[in-house]
Amino acid sequence: MSLKEFKCPNCASPVVFDVKSQKIHCTFCNSYYDIEDKTHEGHDxxxxxxxxxxxxxxxxxxxxxxxxxxxxxxxxxxxxxxxxxxxxxxxxxxxxxxxxxxxxxxxxxxxxxxxxxxxxxxxxxxxxxxxxxxxxxxxxxxxxxxxxxxxxxxxxxxxxxxxxxxxxxxxxxxxAFQGTKVRTYSDGNYRYTETSLYDVxxxxxxxxxxxxxxxxxxxxxxxxxxxxxxxxxxxxxxxxxxxxxxxxxxxxxxxxxxxxxxxxxxxxxxxxxxxDSVMGYSTVRKVGExxxxxxxxxxxxxxxxxxxxxxxxxxxxxxxxxxxxxxxxxxxxxxDKGLKTAAFLKVFIILLALVFVGLFVYNKYFGG
Ligand SMILES: [Zn+2]
Ligand SMILES: [Zn+2]
Structure with a gap:
């Protein structure tokens, strides 16, 4: 089989790469062709x-x-x-x-x-x-x-x-990093803060x-x-x-x-x-790279x-x-401002119509 000119070997129509099947497809005669695996041929x-x-x-x-x-x-x-x-x-x-x-x-x-x-x-x-x-x-x-x-x-x-x-x-x-760990504790009278230094x-x-x-x-x-x-x-x-x-x-x-x-x-x-691998310290400072x-x-x-x-x-x-x-x-x-204006006008006209109907109803029942 040769597809060298991107033509269907069956009917000579142009072929395309079909995404769904991941194959070469001739839409004219509906044939499918595998894409040859060339990895075994070695490099030229x-x-x-x-x-x-x-x-x-x-x-x-x-x-x-x-x-x-x-x-x-x-x-x-x-x-x-x-x-x-x-x-x-x-x-x-x-x-x-x-x-x-x-x-x-x-x-x-x-x-x-x-x-x-x-x-x-x-x-x-x-x-x-x-x-x-x-x-x-x-x-x-x-x-x-x-x-x-x-x-x-x-x-x-x-x-x-x-x-x-x-x-x-x-x-x-x-x-190289310098890390610190801070520990605080108290004995009832005092609060203690202990800072330990680490070379990482x-x-x-x-x-x-x-x-x-x-x-x-x-x-x-x-x-x-x-x-x-x-x-x-x-x-x-x-x-x-x-x-x-x-x-x-x-x-x-x-x-x-x-x-x-x-x-x-x-x-x-x-x-x-x-x-990212330096973890578990209160502070980390890079000192050498x-x-x-x-x-x-x-x-x-x-x-x-x-x-x-x-x-x-x-x-x-x-x-x-x-x-x-x-x-x-x-x-x-x-x-599109034209479209927006048109839509605004539509809303405005509907509102106006509602107000008009409202006034009409009001006038009918309460009007003198
Ligand atoms: Zn161009
Ligand atoms: Zn074909």
Whole structure:
């Protein structure tokens, strides 16, 4: 069986990755195909290169794998002429609008030379589920402008794979603290306070796996952070068959440029872990700290996100949902003042009518 061109071997129609079955699906003849497990074939090292980046502490090593020509054949790069955004998708996504700025004019080109992801978290929530979450989010927002609720607009919600760099390795630390324990007691005449001082030492190594740093500058960090974490332990080996029907954001931040961010994140969580282990004291003060980073392995990975941008009066309102966990956030929705006035008028008219009826009844019974 070959799906190389993302075509059904049975009827040659385009196929998509089906979220529910986690298989390749031909919607035309309703055939399902397993995604081949390529892990047993071994790595093709002819198409890879290793880069090393040194920091004060450790060495960041990244074995970079590149797409083969066969793999990129059915894939295109869509570039937005308006915002410069670049996304990867199959040929069937040609009619798509730019997920970042809604511009309709995207030009496609063959792509090559890009790094091939090592890992991917496949979508676990499908488009129907994402749409439901979105409509739920809109619920109770009575004055939401119509453009948000437009069915065509809602249908534009896109499944987008977001690039991440994952850092794995070992760090070690030796830390010294001074702790106090306070005891108070009384003998009837006096109250005594006894403060005992303790030298506390903590040391050891910590293995960390898949510390993520976002590889795309196009999606606001704050949006991504609010739908994180992704459960990276569920990531599987990357295969291009996870892509048909989805878009993949093209990374624009190289792993080498993000090493310092990873470095400080690893350092902070190492130190935090040791600090958290010092318990049972009234006060704790850090008096010494020694931190070392070992060799760090870098991997390129894709995470699934449902994404919708709605433009209203020149501003963008973004809805994002974690495609693995279902966690979602949306920008504060605007209020359509026209709609609000209309609703206010309606209430006012009803009140006025009630007052009128009230007056009428009053006049009828008590009026002279
Ligand atoms: Zn088919
Ligand atoms: Zn754009």
């Amino acid at each position: 090292h002819t198409n890879s290169q290793v880069s090393k980046t040194k920091t004060t502490g450790g060495v960041f090593e990244h074995e970079k794998n590149f797409y083969s020509e066969e793999e990129t054949n059915p894939l295109r790069v869509y570039s937005c002429e308006s915002c410069g955004g670049e996304i990867i998708g199959d040929e069937t996504m040609a009619a798509t609008s730019c997920p970042y700025c809604n511009n309709n004019v995207v030009v496609s080109s063959q792509f090559s030379g890009d790094l091939k992801p090592d890992l991917i978290i496949p979508f676990k929530f499908d488009k129907d589920q994402a749409t439901k979450k979105l409509l739920n989010f809109y619920k109770g927002r009575r004055f939401l402008p119509k453009v948000f609720k437009d069915e065509n607009k809602i249908n534009e919600i896109k499944g987008l794979y977001v690039p991440f760099w994952l850092f794995t390795g070992t760090s070690s630390s030796n830390m 030492k903590r040391g050891g190594t910590i293995d960390f796996k898949y510390v993520p740093v976002d590889g795309s500058s196009k999606i606001e960090d704050i949006l991504m952070e609010s739908i994180e974490p992704f459960h990276w332990e569920e990531a599987v080996d990357f295969n291009t068959y996870y892509l048909p029907g989805f878009l993949a954001d093209r990374y624009d931040l190289e792993s080498e440029d993000l090493v310092s961010i990873a470095d400080s994140r690893i350092k902070n969580s190492t130190i935090e872990a040791f600090e 020694d931190y070392k980073l070992g060799k760090v392995d870098v991997k390129y990975a894709l995470a699934p996100v449902w994404f919708l941008n709605t433009q209203w009066k020149g501003d963008f309102y973004t809805f994002v949902m974690n495609g693995q966990t279902g966690v979602f956030v949306g920008d504060d929705m605007p209020i």
